[in-house]
Amino acid sequence: MTPRADPLTVEVVDLIGTVVARYHEEYEHAASQHSLTGAQARVLGLLSVEPLPMRKIAQRLKCEPSNITGIVDRLESRGLVERRPDPADRRVKLAAPTAEGRRTAERLRGSLHFAREPLSHLTVTERTLLKELLQRMLGTAPE
Amino acid sequence: MTPRADPLTVEVVDLIGTVVARYHEEYEHAASQHSLTGAQARVLGLLSVEPLPMRKIAQRLKCEPSNITGIVDRLESRGLVERRPDPADRRVKLAAPTAEGRRTAERLRGSLHFAREPLSHLTVTERTLLKELLQRMLGTAPE
DNA sequence: TATTGTTATACTCTATAACTATA
DNA sequence: TATAGTTATAGAGTATAACAATA
Numbered sequence: 001m002t003p004r005a006d007p008l009t010v011e012v013v014d015l016i017g018t019v020v021a022r023y024h025e026e027y028e029h030a031a032s033q034h035s036l037t038g039a040q041a042r043v044l045g046l047l048s049v050e051p052l053p054m055r056k057i058a059q060r061l062k063c064e065p066s067n068i069t070g071i072v073d074r075l076e077s078r079g080l081v082e083r084r085p086d087p088a089d090r091r092v093k094l095a096a097p098t099a100e101g102r103r104t105a106e107r108l109r110g111s112l113h114f115a116r117e118p119l120s121h122l123t124v125t126e127r128t129l130l131k132e133l134l135q136r137m138l139g140t141a142p143e
Numbered sequence: 144m145t146p147r148a149d150p151l152t153v154e155v156v157d158l159i160g161t162v163v164a165r166y167h168e169e170y171e172h173a174a175s176q177h178s179l180t181g182a183q184a185r186v187l188g189l190l191s192v193e194p195l196p197m198r199k200i201a202q203r204l205k206c207e208p209s210n211i212t213g214i215v216d217r218l219e220s221r222g223l224v225e226r227r228p229d230p231a232d233r234r235v236k237l238a239a240p241t242a243e244g245r246r247t248a249e250r251l252r253g254s255l256h257f258a259r260e261p262l263s264h265l266t267v268t269e270r271t272l273l274k275e276l277l278q279r280m281l282g283t284a285p286e
Numbered sequence: 287t288a289t290t291g292t293t294a295t296a297c298t299c300t301a302t303a304a305c306t307a308t309a
Numbered sequence: 310t311a312t313a314g315t316t317a318t319a320g321a322g323t324a325t326a327a328c329a330a331t332a
Contacts, residue, residue, distance in 0.1 A: 009262055012270055015277040016257075019159060020166045022281070025205070039322065054291060062168065064324055069292055071322080091290040091331045114159075118280045119152055126276055127151055133273045134158040137261045138165070180298065197314060207301055212315055214299080234308045234313040289332070298323075305316070 026114040033111060034104055041108055043071050044080060044097060048105035051096035053086065080104055169257040176254060177247055184251055186214050187223060187240060191248035194239035196229065223247055 024038075031041035039061070046052060046060055054072065058065040072095050075081035080101035086092035097105060119127060135141040167181075174184035182204070189195060189203055197215065201208040215238050218224035223244035229235035240248060262270060278284040 008267065008270055008274065012262060012274050012277070013257065015274060015281065016162060016166065018281055018283075019277060020163045023159060023163045037321065055289090063322080065291070066293080066325085067323060074321085089290085089332075093291065114156065118282070119155060121279050121282060122276065124151065126279070127155055129272065130276045130280070131151065131155045131158060133265065133269055133276070134155070134162065136264050136269070137273070138158065138161055139261070139264060140158075140161075182299065198312090206299080208314070209302080209316080210300060217298085232309075232313080236314065287332100290330085291328100292330100293326100293328075295325085295327105296323100298321100300319100300321075302318085303316100304318105306314085307312100308314100309310095309312070 022118070023114055026112060030108055030111045030113075034108055036104075036108075039071055040075055043068070043095075044075060044101060044105050045108065047081060047095055047097045048102055051084070051094045053092045053094055055092075057095060075101070165261070166257055169255060173251055173254045173256075177251055179247075179251075182214050183218055186211070186238075187218060187244060187248050188251065190224060190238055190240045191245055194227070194237045196235045196237055198235075200238060218244070 027041070028038050031038050034041070036044065042061060043057055046057060052060070054068050055065055057068045057072070061068070072081055072083065076083065079098055081095055081097055084094045084096055086094050122130065132141070170184070171181050174181050177184070179187065185204060186200055189200060195203070197211050198208055200211045200215070204211070215224055215226065219226065222241055224238055224240055227237045227239055229237050265273065275284070
């Protein structure tokens with residue numbers, strides 16, 4: 001069932017590797033334009049969706065909770081994020097973006113060219129096809 | 144021409160983000176199984192194709208040459224890589240994998256499940272289609 | 287007792303700048 | 310003088326272990 005290292009599979013894997021590399025370059029570049037590191041940009045992006053306890057951020061980033069302390073420290077010292085108490089559990093600190101943090105996150109999303117430029121080479125039909133193939137590949141297809 | 148943030152494009156970009164995340168997890172996991180960091184695994188992978196001058200490695204990894212010194216140091220101290228003089232230019236040092244380095248690189252490639260598992264959900268026809276869409280997306284389509 | 291966040295520590299990766307040995 | 314590689318330095322991300330406050 002598992003495809004061997006046939007030429008087609010190798011070719012597709014190489015292409016995915018290229019996509020991964022390009023995606024990362026663009027992401028890091030967009031982050032640095034706002035004087036953010038990749039990790040800081042990822043955390044800010046997460047929090048701009050919804051405030052999260054420190055623990056949850058670590059789970060989303062798949063890293064140790066102790067690392068989040070420093071990343072949020074740096075975002076907080078720049079006024080992009082703040083720590084709030086959780087009324088329900090006084091052990092928990094909720095990290096939430098400030099107004100400026102939300103603006104930065106918004107501009108960050110806008111400068112992610114990857115969202116537009118490479119996909120502009122595809123028609124709507126092709127994008128739909130790509131979406132379905134990726135869903136099936138990731139095992140997240142609706143059906 | 145440039146697609147706006149229409150729902151379809153956003154969905155595809157999210158899927159690509161998921162692919163990127165999964166790819167990285169798998170890569171880091173495979174590297175750590177051989178007690179290598181991601182950067183060390185990437186350099187070893189490059190050198191297993193062909194020995195390279197330090198400078199070239201930096202260009203491939205898109206980082207500063209000074210960083211390569213340490214990465215190759217660590218690979219060399221573990222007997223996976225060696226530095227050779229370049230007969231043509233005595234300033235240049237060629238980094239080349241040892242026999243054990245080549246074996247490690249080979250096993251590393253084999254443990255990259257990403258090359259097989261996710262793509263196994265697709266038929267040959269679908270993989271061909273995916274290949275063509277990615278090529279067009281990246282602007283590397285043969286035609 | 288268990289959990290949340292933090293601190294302390296050590297290692298790796300990263301960029302910058304200055305150095306050396308070649309060219 | 311220019312280039313290849315290195316060293317020195319500083320900042321950031323990472324994991325591990327131990328800690329205080331709270332549950």
